[in-house]
Amino acid sequence: MKPILTFAPAAFSPFVTLAAEPGMSSLDYPGGSWSPYVVGALIGVLSMLTFYFSNQPLGASTGYARLAGMIGRIVAPKHTQSLKYYQDNEPAVDWEVMLVAGVILGAFVAAWQGGDLSSEWLPPMWAVRFGQDSLVPRLAVALLGGVLVAFGARLAGGCTSGHGISGALQLSVGSWIALICFFLGGIAAAMLMYRT
Amino acid sequence: MTTRPQSREDSRSLPLDKGGSEKDTSEQKKVSTKQLVLGASFGVLFGFLLQKGGVAKYHVLIGSLLLEDFTVVKVMLSAIIVGSIGIFSLHALGLVKLHIKPTRYAANISGGLLFGVGFALMGYCPGTGAAALGQGNWDALAAIVGLMVGSYIFAEVSGGLENTVMKWGDKGKVMLPELVKVSLAKFLMVWIPWLMLILFAVDRLTVR
Numbered sequence: 001m002k003p004i005l006t007f008a009p010a011a012f013s014p015f016v017t018l019a020a021e022p023g024m025s026s027l028d029y030p031g032g033s034w035s036p037y038v039v040g041a042l043i044g045v046l047s048m049l050t051f052y053f054s055n056q057p058l059g060a061s062t063g064y065a066r067l068a069g070m071i072g073r074i075v076a077p078k079h080t081q082s083l084k085y086y087q088d089n090e091p092a093v094d095w096e097v098m099l100v101a102g103v104i105l106g107a108f109v110a111a112w113q114g115g116d117l118s119s120e121w122l123p124p125m126w127a128v129r130f131g132q133d134s135l136v137p138r139l140a141v142a143l144l145g146g147v148l149v150a151f152g153a154r155l156a157g158g159c160t161s162g163h164g165i166s167g168a169l170q171l172s173v174g175s176w177i178a179l180i181c182f183f184l185g186g187i188a189a190a191m192l193m194y195r196t
Numbered sequence: 197m198t199t200r201p202q203s204r205e206d207s208r209s210l211p212l213d214k215g216g217s218e219k220d221t222s223e224q225k226k227v228s229t230k231q232l233v234l235g236a237s238f239g240v241l242f243g244f245l246l247q248k249g250g251v252a253k254y255h256v257l258i259g260s261l262l263l264e265d266f267t268v269v270k271v272m273l274s275a276i277i278v279g280s281i282g283i284f285s286l287h288a289l290g291l292v293k294l295h296i297k298p299t300r301y302a303a304n305i306s307g308g309l310l311f312g313v314g315f316a317l318m319g320y321c322p323g324t325g326a327a328a329l330g331q332g333n334w335d336a337l338a339a340i341v342g343l344m345v346g347s348y349i350f351a352e353v354s355g356g357l358e359n360t361v362m363k364w365g366d367k368g369k370v371m372l373p374e375l376v377k378v379s380l381a382k383f384l385m386v387w388i389p390w391l392m393l394i395l396f397a398v399d400r401l402t403v404r
Contacts, residue, residue: 025259025264026255026256026258026259026262026264026265027259027264027265027403027404028255029253029255029256030250030253031250031253031256031265031267031404032248032249032250032251032253032256032267033248033250034245034248034249034250036249036250036267036270036271036274037270037274037395038274039245039246039248039249039251039271039274040249040270040271040272040273040274040275040277040278041274041275041277041278042245043242043245043271043274043275043278043279044274044275044276044277044278044279044280044281044282045278045279045282046238046241046242046245047275047279047282047283048279048282048283048286048292049238050238051283051286051292051293051295052286052291052292053234054231054234054235054238055292055293056235056295057295058238058242058323060321060322060323060326061322061343061347063322064322064340064343064344064347065344065347065348065350065351067344067347068343068344068345068347068348068351069347069348069351071344071348072348072351080351083351083352083354083355084351084354084355084358085350085351085354086351092227093227093232094227094232094235095227095231095232095234095235096235097235098232098233098235098236098239099235099236099238099239099242100239100322100323100326101236101239102235102236102237102238102239102240102241102242102243103239103240103242103243103246103323103326103327103330104239104243104326104327104329104330105236105239105240105243105330106239106240106241106242106243106244106245106246106247106327106330107243107244107246107247107252107326107327107328107329107330107331108243108330108331108332109240109243109244109330110243110244110245110247110248110330110331111247111252111330111331111332114247114248116247116331117331117332118253118331118332118333119332119334120332120333120334121334121335122335123253123254123255123319123333123335124255125254125255125258126254126319138335138338139335139338140338141317141318142317142318142319142335142336142338142339142342143338143339143341143342143345144314144317144342145313145314145315145316145317145318145319145339145342146314146318146325146338146339146340146341146342146343146344146345146346147314147342147343147345147346147349148310148311148313148314148317148318148346149311149314149315149318149321149322149339149342149343149346150314150322150342150343150344150345150346150347150349150350151307151310151314151346151347151349151350152307152308152309152310152311152312152313152314153307153311153322154307154346154347154350154351154354155303155306155307155310155350155357155361155362156303156304156306156307156308156310156311157297157298157300157303157304157307158297159311159321159322159323160272160315160321160322160323160324161242161321161322161323162297163297163308164272165272165275165276165279166279166295167296167297168272168276169275169276169279169280169283170280170283170294170295170296170297170371171280171371171372171373171380171383171387172296172297172299172369172370172371172372173299173367173370173371173372173374173375174297174298174299174300174301174304174367174370175297176372177299177301177304177305177308178304178305178307178308178311179308180308181304181305181307181308181309181311181312182308182311182312182315183261183312184308184309184312185308185309185310185311185312185313185314185315185316186261186311186312186313186315186316187261187262187263187312187316188312188313188316189261189312189313189315189316189317190258190261190262190316191261191262193316193317194258194262195262
């Protein structure tokens with residue numbers, strides 16, 4: 001909840017100067033309530049715990065794939081069974097599905113405890129850029145983004161947690177390549193959305 | 197100390213392995229109730245930390261892609277530094293098995309770039325999207341539906357992709373020390389201080 005002067009980042013980032021309008025810089029909004037270094041270090045410790053107790057690296061994206069497969073098995077059981085991915089990865093509630101469910105609950109507890117519950121349909125920064133009445137576009141873009149993220153994660157072999165944290169900390173070459181590409185693609189798209 | 201990431205079973209750590217190698221004998225991992233409870237518990241901790249770190253917030257994630265807000269970089273680098281030291285230490289003691297992800301150049305790059313574009317549109321990634329929902333960002337619901345749809349679309353074409361893109365530049369489970377041909381211990385002695393230096397520089401040069 002530290003107040004950040006809107007003009008302060010201009011000295012550091014050439015892009016912020018384009019966003020002189022109030023609310024157009026991400027720094028106009030509150031950040032995390034804990035130090036990012038403490039949070040990061042604790043996520044590192046959490047990785048050790050998941051390796052030791054569950055023989056699993058932290059990874060979020062496969063949970064969604066299994067959930068999708070479970071729905072697919074209800075709607076089109078034979079077809080879902082015929083897909084290569086679901087032959088290799090059984091669509092069932094497993095460790096990763098429970099992990100994602102836990103994340104939702106844990107984030108709720110943290111936000112509730114810290115008085116940080118947002119309860120909003122439109123992210124404020126999106127609303128400043130695309131208008132207060134842009135709920136339908138926001139949901140459509142979020143859905144499309146989700147499709148690309150999940151497809152990309154499955155193709156690349158992991159997401160920001162699976163590759164970006166668990167894979168990167170184990171020095172996987174592919175994970176570092178994927179992580180760099182996550183940011184390259186993301187920076188290009190975000191600049192187009194917010195800085196053109 | 198040398199690791200053999202190419203082999204599926206990591207022989208040197210087996211006698212003391214408490215990571216559940218005996219349960220892993222079949223390819224299909226047995227899902228015990230205990231592991232489901234553990235998964236949920238680790239998820240609660242993960243979600244709690246993501247929210248407290250601020251990385252469940254739309255503007256913090258978009259801000260990282262606009263190169264304004266470096267919270268994500270700080271969280272990730274800290275996690276990588278602590279996790280690397282911790283997990284390789286546990287592995288040296290024979291307490292855990294490694295889970296090196298395969299390196300497939302074409303798939304890592306094309307999938308990574310697609311993921312990145314989707315990340316900017318969605319405003320969240322798979323883990324932080326779940327955290328965003330828990331925090332009360334209801335637009336994450338649409339994102340989560342998209343994640344499931346995208347996963348299923350991938351499954352639809354998974355057979356074809358595995359015979360093409362996933363095979364191009366498939367190097368197996370390669371680790372950075374093998375690329376530069378030094379031992380893991382020597383590599384870490386340079387790599388970890390290097391990451392810490394980057395983290396220190398990011399801390400000095402950024403507003404947030």
